[in-house]
Amino acid sequence: MLSQAVQFLFSGLTLGAIYALVALGFTLIFNASHVINFAQGEFVMIGGMTTVFLVGFGLPMPMAIALAVAAATGIGMALEKLAVEPARQASITTLIIITIGASIFLRGLAQLVWDKKLHALPPFTGDAPIGILGATILPQSLWAMGVGVLLLLALRWFFARTLLGQAMLATANNRMAAQLVGINVRRILLLSFALSAALGAAAGILIAPITLTAYDVGTNIGLKGFAAVMLGGLGSSAGAVLGGLLLGIAEAFGAGYVSSAYKDAFAFVIIMLVLLWMPRGLLGGAAAERV
């Protein structure tokens, strides 16, 4: 019994770490620009697919990973410059449609540059399962959780200790005030897209050996990331991580104990129930509307 629960917890935490990274990407962009970037999932796809193909060309794994993250970062910055910035005056709904257009475009580009097949990335360090408390865990899951935690700590340090991080926080808090104290908010916006794309790509590379990757994996994982953000509370980084982990764990336990066909429904039922009681998510704070 216990070993089964531990098993579900492991797979939940692995998924949760990935969702948390994607959710953090959403949060970074939302805080800088108030845009919900529906192309976030495509960064995950680009990370995974680029790595698969670079490794296929015979590049060593670490180099392939670095290049894939760089490629996604570049695409993220291009997205901001070419699609989001020219439409700054547009309504929120229009911006959502623009990012949906971008995600369709990137998917189209991916199936053109690569193909429509499923691809597996070899695990970073072998695939011999490790036994813990009667349950088994794949080394790649440890990588996903470990790198996830490291990236979180790095982000924390970045926001708490560096001038640039503080400037990003200031812009998120009050764009006008940030501009008045001399922060280049347009650069901050670009940076948030770059960081967010890099996080997404990292998530995509970490999960590719476990769940396989293809040109169209972005939609589903982007959806889960968005759900995690809303569960935790829009705009809150801690909320994004909490939401991601809870969603991953709910999915794993729901699939294990209730029904694997309904595992996705399970997660969404939880989110809707939470929103009924806490209309701004778990850590979203109290609602206040300016008229």
Add this chain to the structure above:
Amino acid sequence: MRRDTAVLLLLAVGIAVLPFALPNRYFYDVAILAGINAIVCVGLNLLIGYTGQISLGHAGFFGLGAYASAILTGYGCPAPAAMAAGAVIVGALAALVGRPILRLKGHYLAMATLGMGIIISIVITTEDRVTGGPDGMAVAPFGLLGWSVQGEEAWYWVIGASLVATVALALNLIASPVGRALRAIHGSETAAEVMGVDVARYKRMVFVLSAVLAALAGSLAAHYSGFVSPAKAGFMHSIELVTMVVFGGMASTLGAVVGAVLLTVLPQLLTVLKDYELLMFGALLMGTMILMPRGLLPTLETLWRRARI
């Protein structure tokens, strides 16, 4: 002539003369699909464009309508009765779910409606004993007392008439005090409340109305194609519907029709590009929304008015 009457007349005449330009069954098929999408979008536009409440789950209502028709006619229920039953079920569900959901705002509302749509589509996919599961199920033709709608040409007129009726309903609603209340809610919920608008009731009303229109369109689509699959209730279909509304122009009934027609026809045109289809579609969607953030029709109307002065 009032502007609404002109719009309605324009649409009716357009639908009446279009068959002269439709050389074969394939073109009729595209026109029918566009008409079905337009019915849903006119309803959805009342909710998104006029009332300012987003829904990323309307394909769920469309799917429920379609499956209600498919399942009930399968048990020998007459098609019009099955269609009405589907509309009533969806209306009741929307009223029930709408009460708590519509208290949410902005992105949280988007999340809740998205969740609702996904739950509906998962239930349809999973309960395969009733729905045929991922493979979908066949649907009997739309008929009553031995008479039935068969063939593209007959369906074209059924869908065309339904679309004109839907647009007439939407135009009337918007011009009525209810329409003014909806626009007041879009402007500011608090201000509308202060002026005595029962915000929660009106939001629920328009949510139910748009859901029922989606369900009716779903029933028609199921009978027309003789087949339903869970994809019709899925997340991607919901996104397509919202995209059509925003593309054509929010808060413009004719815009919703134009958006639905263009985004139904465009993928058909782009199939000649084969592998480049998805790429082009995404680029066109992005480009149009960047250049015309208010949508196609409102932007063109402004340009037209400026050109006349």
